[in-house]
Amino acid sequence: MSIDLRMAWRNLWRNPRRTLLTMSAIAFACVLLVFMLSWQFGSYETMINTAVKVQTGHLHVEAADYQDRQDMRLVIKDPQAVTKMVQAAPGVEAYTVRANSFALVSSQERTYGILVVGIDPAREAKVSTLKSIVRQGSFLEPGDHEGALVGRLLAQNLQVKLGDELTVLGQGRDGSIAALVLKVRGIYSSGMDDFDRSSIQMGLQAFQDAFTMEGAAHQVVAICQSLEEVAGAKAYMAAHLPPQKDPGLTVLDWKQLMPGLLQGIEMDLVSGIIFYIILLVVVTFSILNTFLMSILERTHEFGVLMAMGAKPGRLGRLVVMESLAMNLLGVGAGMIMGALITWYFQVQGIDLGAQELMAQYGIVGRIYPRLSWLSLLSGPAVVFVMTLLAALYPTRRLWKLRPVEAMNYA
């Protein structure tokens, strides 16, 4: 160990209280950043996964413009060809076929204009959580042509219970009138109010018959093994779309299907970043203050060293080494503590309590922070650079020192 390094280390512990305080300020900033970033990424993942699992899926193949216009006539003419292709796409875990139409749905008492969705019960169960959120009654059996699933809030609004009849009156693909009577087989509750009040689900086959779909459907919905696989699967599907004219087909990912969700995430990230910047500025100034103090109060000592022949550069190196050591210790401790705390909550989960509020954002149950290299390293790295810059500034004073004046400095 060189003499400078030893001096730096000793200087550091000449005033242990100040050093520890500064280090803990750095460490605290790091802990906060690691935890908050992990928390944010974790909650985004929860939000995306919940929203994706409830209904949307990761990817849709559908007619171009269908997403915007929701026009009954914008169909996938040959769903089999599309499912075959989707099945072959890399990273796809499961897929299902759906058909939708806005229709009047009426009980004995009330009528509402809502979305009627034709689903393939066996495949749907693998793609969405629909089957698992049926709270009363049962999920649709394959081949059930008369059954319907109704959301909790819609069931309330329509005043229906299990076994009650629903009359559906809408318009078929060819413009003819579609009418059918369905029986409520199951009532589900996803926790997302919007979903629970705005649609009913029925068998795809029965839907295709009633709405004169002639075998066509509106969406092929795919779910990937993980969020990272989505881009690859999308590219494959886009390149292998079966040829269909008027309308052509297109592939949409969850960001295009739920632009609101992505905007929500972006907004939250921006407000998070503003908070981090404020945090960093505060920490940086407090550290700047500490270093400035430590140099000012050692003016006499630096004067002596200079009188003995120490050059400003050497003193500068000494001071930088002090700050570097303090910095590394602080950041290191902060990262370790941050990782431990985050990891604890990653395992345990955090119950926010505000279920109603969170449900609106698609978060049901607990939030699990997610520790990643990005959340672990990015915050502390910025803290490290900022504190280093804060330490460098006061060292400029060393070059202005004159040994005699410095020694007389009170």
Place this chain on the structure above:
Amino acid sequence: MKAKALKSLCLVLVFSVACPALALAQDAESLVKAAFDYMRGKASVSTATMTIHRPDWQRSMTIRAWTLGQSDSIFYIVEPPKDSGNGTLKKGGEMWMYNPKVNRVINLPPSMMSQGWMGSDFSNNDLAKTDSLIKDYVHTLEGSETIDGKKVFHIKSMPKPRAPVVWGMQKLKIREDHIFLQEDYYDEDLQLVKSLTLLDIKPLGGRLYPAKWRMQKAGVKDEYTVVGYEKLEFKDSLPADLFTLSSLRNPRF
């Protein structure tokens, strides 16, 4: 004495300015009322073909309709066979739809009233709120022109305060013999939403009548709905029990 003369002169002046406006408003009011009565009659039985046109798609159906007074009507789809027997009853401001296949009657909720009837450019409101134009709007004469030797009045209709209306403004063109030529519908921001044009005026049901009604949404070129009257018969009255829910369930055509 002099002051009094001046005063009465002023009064006369004020009246001479105000009265024509008042008279015009009343004229417009009675003109619209007369035209509405002329078009609708006391009661009517008709057969019409409705064609819905879209850029990539077109569909026609034949409808048989009965109307009574200003607000009651019942109509059934006769053709195509697949939809035959589907009926709509309109009574007051409410509407019901009947489908023979499932043998059920559905009451249309208020939220669905602005939707197109059977996918056409005529909304349920256009059908249900027929008499709204008379009840809920104030009409003013904006001008007139002469077309083929007949005077055509341009009328602006603004909703009465707090009236439960669908449109923020309507503009009407009514011929001097009480035939509607055009009806433009504006939203509350006074943007044109759609226009109804009445064409092909010929003797029908014992009076001159536009046989072709064309509803077109503003801003879209190739999307419209045309109703063409095939048969029209005006009557003095129709039995009131024709316009009931039980009658809706038992199509009589």
